Amino acid sequence: MEILEQISTNLQEGYAERVKKLTVEALEARIPPQTILTEGLIAGMDVVGKKFKNNEMFLPEVLTVARAMKMSMEVLKPHLAAANVKSRGKILLGTVKGDIHDIGKNLVGIMLQGAGFDVVDLGTDVSKEKFVEAIRREQPDIIGLSALLTTTMMNMKQVVEFLDAQQVRNNVKVIVGGAPISKNFASEIKADGYARDAASAVDVVKSLLHLDGAPRT
Numbered sequence: 001m002e003i004l005e006q007i008s009t010n011l012q013e014g015y016a017e018r019v020k021k022l023t024v025e026a027l028e029a030r031i032p033p034q035t036i037l038t039e040g041l042i043a044g045m046d047v048v049g050k051k052f053k054n055n056e057m058f059l060p061e062v063l064t065v066a067r068a069m070k071m072s073m074e075v076l077k078p079h080l081a082a083a084n085v086k087s088r089g090k091i092l093l094g095t096v097k098g099d100i101h102d103i104g105k106n107l108v109g110i111m112l113q114g115a116g117f118d119v120v121d122l123g124t125d126v127s128k129e130k131f132v133e134a135i136r137r138e139q140p141d142i143i144g145l146s147a148l149l150t151t152t153m154m155n156m157k158q159v160v161e162f163l164d165a166q167q168v169r170n171n172v173k174v175i176v177g178g179a180p181i182s183k184n185f186a187s188e189i190k191a192d193g194y195a196r197d198a199a200s201a202v203d204v205v206k207s208l209l210h211l212d213g214a215p216r217t
């Protein structure tokens, strides 16, 4: 659909107001919110992610795009929530202590919301104590830890150990991600799952919660 393509290309250019306006128009045209998200916004973000990896796009541009995505998501969110009347589960997200990178975590959150999960985002620089407090309060099915620095990735281990020590690990699974994180590291620190990007994060969550649509491994 042409309008979805326009959403994608305008997002890639970082034209926040235009993307927001097109999102409203797409909703008025009765395009399902999930389709607007995946074939418009996420399609555009995918291109940006690839260009960024290949050094064809740089940080200030990526931040402009992320802002445009956020503005458009504000419009889309209530419609996504209404379309997925029953939540498929609750996910708590946070970037670990000492780390303020949040672009990737936010993308993971957006994708999970789009897939019908409730997402509670604790933000960045989150201490192990805050994670435990939030688990007790929110009773999530899964918590997702993000770290972008080789120094702060070790704080993930501390969080996992603290969850064990505080005996809140029984009903919650832990997934980890971020550029320096690997599958091996995830098993080393006894996390339950790892995903290399936002799309695979949705698959991992579905598979940990035994929901339909999870890829067989």
Ligand code: B12
Binding pocket: 049, 059, 098, 099, 100, 101, 102, 103, 104, 105, 107, 108, 143, 144, 145, 146, 147, 148, 149, 150, 151, 175, 176, 177, 178, 179, 180, 194, 195, 196, 197, 198, 199, 201
């Ligand atoms: C943007 C950025 C910043 C921004 C952050 C803005 C923000 N709001 O996030 C600013 C300018 C603030 C910043 C600061 C710093 N940064 Co910086 N930053 C980056 C940069 C360029 C991009 C990161 C990014 O957003 N990538 C795009 C997203 C989409 O990708 P992603 O984060 O990897 O997320 C994906 C996956 O990893 C995964 N994922 C992420 N989280 C999670 C969580 C879960 C649960 C799951 C399942 C998956 C998952 O899914 C995401 C979506 O697909 C990287 C370089 C790079 N190429 O990665 C450096 C980088 C991470 N930064 C670096 C450094 C050193 C710093 C500073 C220390 C610099 C300084 N001297 O001050 C500070 C640290 C501040 C702090 N205490 O955290 C280094 C880290 C080196 C290292 N190995 O430790 C990098 C690698 C740059 C470099 N080459 O040196 N940075």
